[in-house]
Every structure is written in structure tokens, then in C-alpha cells.
Amino acid sequence: MNQEIIKIRSLNAWYNGLQALKDINVEIPRNQITALIGASGSGKSTFLRSLNRMLDTVPNTKTSGEILFSGENVLNEYVDVITLRRKIGMLFQNPTPFPKSIFDNIAYGLEVQGIVKKKSNKLWGLFRNTKIIAQELEKSQHPIDIAVAQSLKEAALWDEVKDRLNQSAFQLSGGQQQRLCIARAIAVRPKVLLLDEPCSELDPISTSKIEELLLRLKKNYTIVIVTHNMHQAKRISDFVGFFHLGELVEFGETKDIFENPCQKITRDYVMGNFG
Secondary structure (H helix, E strand, C coil): CCCEEEEEEEEEEEECCEEEEEEEEEEEECCCEEEEECCCCCCHHHHHHHCCCHHHHCCCEEEEEEEEECCEECCCCCCCHHHHHHHEEEECCCCCCCCCEHHHHHHHHHHCCCCCCCCCHHHHCCCCCHHHHHHHHHHCCCHHHHHHHHHHHHCCCHHHHCCCCCCEHHHCCHHHHHHHHHHHHHCCCCCEEEEECCCCCCCHHHHHHHHHHHHHHCCCCEEEEECCCHHHHHHHCCEEEEEECCEEEEEEEHHHHHHCCCCHHHHHHHCCCCC
């Protein structure tokens, strides 16, 4: 197994006093795609949201144990969750672009870090031709401009939007909006990307583009994805974790989980006998 980037020890979680995660122990491999599978309510999304403390936003939740990231337990009270979520970014089931332009959606994460100047008058005041904006953006040395162009290219979206960067993100298709959200997440250069059912609302063509994108991104990022789609897990993941009733029943390389699982319940699930 590749060197781990996140190490989880004895992780437990409760909602309103009901235990949702039960003594989870696992190591997430660096620069790999890890898929979390299991029936609805099995604990996989709870586990995912615990990794960057998004679980904190849910009322009446409690966690215990350790989630070690860069040698630090992220569950400690003193951890700066804003900094943590910049390093461990997250995307959700439905695309969530901001009510801003395509450019401003990507720039937002950098602006909140203190890089105030979004765009120069030269780019956005003097020119009305969006093609000129794209040309100037690629030549610009401003950190925001560099990050926007680079992130859109990494997200395989640049060629589709470069001529309309000042248009609303809501004018994009659902698949394009999801790739825009990925571009926004990677603009701040995280180490880990968490994705909770990112393709469940997308058509097959858009889903294929997201999967191809994730396979390219794992070179630079560690990716953890929750999916109900067994075929998707088999296509893109390197490792799979199977959750059932709050327990991590089995974790291993994708081929082993699907072709030679150790647990009968894992075999039953991946064969479609329940779930």
C-alpha cells in the first residue's frame, strides 16, 4: 500500500446519541482514489465528513478517536477548521456553484486567503471581448489569474469556458458546474479531495468526464469518493472500503474487494444481493 496520508484510529461518531460510526481503523493511501461503498445509512458519508470536520456543522453530533493528518489529530478542539478544509477540500452530491461569474467562483477561495485583487482593470474594465480576456488571463502574472487558468485547465474545463469567464456559473450544464466546483476546490492547492456522490445527479456523459478527471487528478491529489455505483468504484478506484451498519467491514485493493473479498457480507453486497 502507498504511504498513507490520513490515518484513522478508533473513530466513533454519534448523531443525537445514536452511534453512526463504530471503532473505525484505516489508513487512506496517498495519491490514490479510495472509494467508500455500502448501503444507505451504512456510515460512509458520515466517515467522509468527519475527515475535514464537516460533521461539526451537523447539530447534536459527537466524535471520538483520532484522525491523523500531517501528524496532527484533526479532532482536537484547537484545530483551525478553515485551514483544515483548505487542505482537505470537499464536493457534494449536487453541484454548488456560487451566484458569481465563472472566474469569481474559482477566485473566491484565494480571495478569502487574503489575495484581495481579483482581476485587473486591463482584463475586466477595458475589454468587453471575452476571448481577449482569456488571452490576457493566460499571460497574466497575477496570482489570482494564474490560479484561475491553471485550475480550470486541471479540471478539464478551460476550453469549454475560456470565452465566457465573466458569465454566470449558473449558465453551465450540471456536469460543467460539478467540474467548476472541482476547479474551485483545487485552486487553493489542497492535499485531499473528498467527494460525496459527485455523479449521482449527472448524465452518463458528464459522469464519464468526471471520472476521467479524477483519474488525472490523483497524480497530484489524494481522492476519497463515496459512491453507490459499483461500476464506478471498479472503474476508477485503487482501494475500496465497504461500510455496513456503521462498521468498516473490509478495506483493500479494488480488485481484491470485488473479486476475492474476505468477508461473506462484502461478497453479497458487491454481487448485488442487498443494498
